[in-house]
Amino acid sequence: MSEQCAVRETRRRPPATLYSFHVVVERVIDRAGRGGGGVAIDLDGRAHARQRWAARTALGAAAVAVLLPVAVARAASLLLLAGGLLGMGFTLAGIWWALTRRGPARAASVLLAVAAPVVVVALFAAANLLWVVVVSLMLWGLAVSAGKYALSSTKSHQVRVHEYRAPAPARPFLIMNPRSGGGKVERFALQEKAERLGARVHVLDTERPGGEEDVVALARDAVRDGADLLGVAGGDGTQALVAAVAAEHGIPFLVISAGTRNHFAMDLGLDRDDPAACLDALTDAGVEMRVDLGFVGTPGDGAPHPFVNNASFGAYAAIVQSPEYRDDKVRTSLEMLPELLTHQRGPRLVVRAGKTVIEAPQAVLVSSNPYRSDDLLGLGRRERLDSGRLGVLGVKVENAAEAAALLLGPNAPGVTVLTAQEVIVEADRPRIDVGIDGEALCLPAPVRCRIAPRALRVRVPAGRPGVPEPKPPLDWRRLRKLAAAVGRTALPKSRQNTGNWQDWQRGRKLRDPEEGRQEGQSSLSAQGWQVWRHVQGRQSRRNWETWRTYWATRTARVRQHRRKRDSPPDG
Structure with missing residues (x-):
């Protein structure tokens, strides 16, 4: 062959x-x-044998979880299933009503969400079937855990971006925020290590009376003084501002994972547990890559605002814009959500991405390169950073049923997932609240989002740990194949060799x-x-x-x- x-x-x-x-x-x-x-x-196949046995465990546990109620409760198993589904429905409806109502209506909704599962448990206990439910739930938990392990990989991978060697910078300039990440700059001695590697470090003065320092002005002054690399130890919002200056002058940019969430550092595969390891990129052990850079702005309204992760519109952007949000996030969110989710507060948005139009979504997320869409609750991972496309995620929910359908992920009827090179966000009001990499802004409408392909040179350590492999969705068809794969060959019999001389x-x-x-x-x-x-x-x-x-x-x-x-x- x-x-x-x-x-x-x-x-x-x-x-x-x-x-x-x-x-x-x-x-x-x-x-x-x-x-x-x-x-x-794995040449000896031990790792894959463990995955096969995990798949068999998952299938066996799922089968027992289904057959146990039928064997014990017999005809009552149908009532058991109906009661569980009914209780779940009342619970989800109560949660939705609690988010969209105030005062006594919210209190009644919370009571419904709590009472529904309690009543279901009491009915099962009265019928002496509670132990069946508990054992079945434990078996389902075992099946899901074993199935995800069987389909997962324990390896780390790099986001697919072309790397190339480049000489170490001669005059790097780094900006460090001492308050970022709960004081990581001081805890990991980032300033001392960077200065030992020949970098000029500016630590932001967060206590000065005139307000925060202008990091863009600091970066521009450093470039005029001959800096050949700009870097930031801080949050993603600060990273984006300085990255735009680096992209403008064509010099590399260094990301130091000293923020709180470090989403951009995660997608670059950097070590988020040890920010000091990012400084290895200042030596000959560093490599460079080209990534995209997003911009948000209004035509004819000055320079656009850069972002390395995403720009959010709608409910989340309006909440973080509130002055009370930083003091009490939970209370502020609960106070504002009813009006935002029912369109009684905030602008009515219209999103145009290519030929697609999203009417009146409650929330819109525009990202530099699309996020993985198989897990809406785990946003933060991007398969690529240089695709030259914006990712668009729109959520529109009108009732409790559509809110419950969000558990289906990107297949939910109220979720729109697509990519585009340009996104226009319009509103029925003159200004729109926007959250850009976690920073709250208010921009004139309409707002234009665009992407600059491969505009940013990023310098990273060649030996960075990489991005943890995301957990795959549970696919029972793949589990059956994995469990039944003992002694099989991947090639069809017609294509197999005969083992001849x-x-x-x-x-x-x-x-x-x-x-x-x-x-x-x-x-x-x-x-x-x-x-x-x-x-x-x-x-x-x-x-x-x-x-x-x-x-x-x-x-x-x-x-x-x-x-x-x-x-x-x-x-």
């Missing part, structure tokens, strides 16, 4: 399927063909790297012999062609990566 045939065959199969040792090889070949990063291979000779020639090169293989492909020796046997000999294709494809990717790494970008 030729390499071309092998690659075509592996690309037919879903790349996300990780249900056997050989499927891991397929996924590496497929991702290499697309230009994505590879995945680690020619296959043995093909592997034998790869003992010597020099012989491998003579046969048209690279030195990296010659390492395939070690893999073959480790997993030798009848099953491995039948699938040697898959391994050979993997190493050949990986060699091409390594060479391509080295060429890109050693050459600067075009623009």
Whole structure:
């Protein structure tokens, strides 16, 4: 079987399927063909065996959780299910009414949300079925946990952005906020370490009577004085302001994860637990990448406002704009939500993203590159930072049923997820509240959001930890395949090799790297012999062609990566 045939065959199969040792090889070949990063291979298969057993545990626990009420309660199991669903419905309705009402109506709604599950539990206890419900819920919890473990990876990955080598900066200038992140600048001795590495550090004076210092002016003055790198140890809002100055002058920007949430640092794969590790980028151990930079502004109203993460409109932006929000976040939110969710307060928004129009959403989030849409509650992860597209997330909820449907994620009827290069937000009022990377602003309507592709040079440590692999959604179909994958090969029988003498000779020639090169293989492909020796046997000999294709494809990717790494970008 030729390499071309092998690659075509592996690309037919879903790349996300990780249900056997050989499927891991397929996924590496497929991702290499697309230009994505590879995945680690466990040669002895122990890790994948644990995942298979976790999948079997998940399926078994789910089956017992379903059969137990039927076996114990028999016909009453239907009443058991109906009572549980009814109680859940009353609880969700009570929560929605509590958010959209005030005074006695809110108190009654809270009482309903609390009383509904209590009544359901009391009815189950009276029928001597409470233990069945508790055991079933525990089994469902076990099934979900084991299923997510079976489908997850414990590896870290880098956001797909092209990196390249660049000389270390000669005159870096860093701005540090001593109050950011609860005092991380002092706790991690960031100023002392940066100065030892040759950086000029300006610590913001947060107590001065005239208000906060202008970080944009500080950055511009530093560039005029010859700074060849700008950096910030602070929140994402401050990061965005200084990043725009760096992008304007074409010099690299350094992110130090000294903020509270550090969303931008997370997407860059930086160490958020040790901000001092970010300073390693000031040495020769740093690499550079080009990322997009977002801007929010009003046509003809001065310079636009930059953002590295997102700009929010609607309910959240109006709440953070309130002067009372910083003193009491929970109380302020509860006071303002009823009017905001029912359109009695705040502007009525109209969002235009390309050919799509979103009418009267309660909340809109425009991000520099789209967030992962499979988890609306876990926003903060972006698969790319250089796609040149804005991510748009609009939420429109009119009643309790639509609010409950938000649990379905991006498939909910009130959720709109799309991408665009430009987004226009209009309103029926002259000004709109906007939250830009957590900073509250009020801008004239309409507001235009745009993205500058690859406008920002970011310098990061080459050895940064990477982004934790997000937990995958629970896919029962994949779990069944994973649980039933014992002894199976990834290739169809019509494509399998027969383990003949020619296959043995093909592997034998790869003992010597020099012989491998003579046969048209690279030195990296010659390492395939070690893999073959480790997993030798009848099953491995039948699938040697898959391994050979993997190493050949990986060699091409390594060479391509080295060429890109050693050459600067075009623009």
